[in-house]
Amino acid sequence: DAKTTQPTSMDCAEGRAANLPCNHSTISGNEYVYWYRQIHSQGPQYIIHGLKNNETNEMASLIITEDRKSSTLILPHATLRDTAVYYCIDCDDKIIFGKGTRLHILP
Amino acid sequence: EAEVAQSPRYKITEKSQAVAFWCDPISGHATLYWYRQILGQGPELLVQFQDESVVDDSQLPKDRFSAERLKGVDSTLKIQPAELGDSAMYLCASSSHEGTEAFFGQGTRLTVV
Numbered sequence: 001d002a003k004t005t006q007p008t009s010m011d012c013a014e015g016r017a018a019n020l021p022c023n024h025s026t027i028s029g030n031e032y033v034y035w036y037r038q039i040h041s042q043g044p045q046y047i048i049h050g051l052k053n054n055e056t057n058e059m060a061s062l063i064i065t066e067d068r069k070s071s072t073l074i075l076p077h078a079t080l081r082d083t084a085v086y087y088c089i090d091c092d093d094k095i096i097f098g099k100g101t102r103l104h105i106l107p
Numbered sequence: 108e109a110e111v112a113q114s115p116r117y118k119i120t121e122k123s124q125a126v127a128f129w130c131d132p133i134s135g136h137a138t139l140y141w142y143r144q145i146l147g148q149g150p151e152l153l154v155q156f157q158d159e160s161v162v163d164d165s166q167l168p169k170d171r172f173s174a175e176r177l178k179g180v181d182s183t184l185k186i187q188p189a190e191l192g193d194s195a196m197y198l199c200a201s202s203s204h205e206g207t208e209a210f211f212g213q214g215t216r217l218t219v220v
Contacts, residue, residue: 093162097149097151
């Protein structure tokens, strides 16, 4: 079973930053925080991952709290193409998906 | 850009028939995953391979499902006999090794009638 908890759905206005939270209450020291997203009718797509430090790439930024019990995925300027289900995962050697957050970008 | 290839994209089969799905991972990726995704839910891990060895098949319904990766490259997932409840998207993914980012194929959408 998935070990993370996420809100079921969120809305964000186009052009604004989308901040997606995740709770990792049982994360262990060797598990990375991974984020994937799944656009309708496609396979999941890797976004970003981190262990302790905040990370940024061309798609998003990842903020991990010092105790590693929560993380936030930030899409800095959301577009309609960012409408998808977003999954956060505690990953050591397996990728176990939960129910994710359905993000709606509003025009 | 390298991709995970899956075929067929769509499959309709009658219940009690056999059905098979094929996956070709990104070249050089040692870890291969098969997932099942029912509409409205997250993907469920069915089986994970490291090279040709199964490292986790705890959620695979072994009375009707089988998976193989004989040469540690491409893989086949089989269902025999198919049941109505097997209707779902079957996703394959690969990663360079365990615990690294996975790349997913487009999936095979199975409808059992």
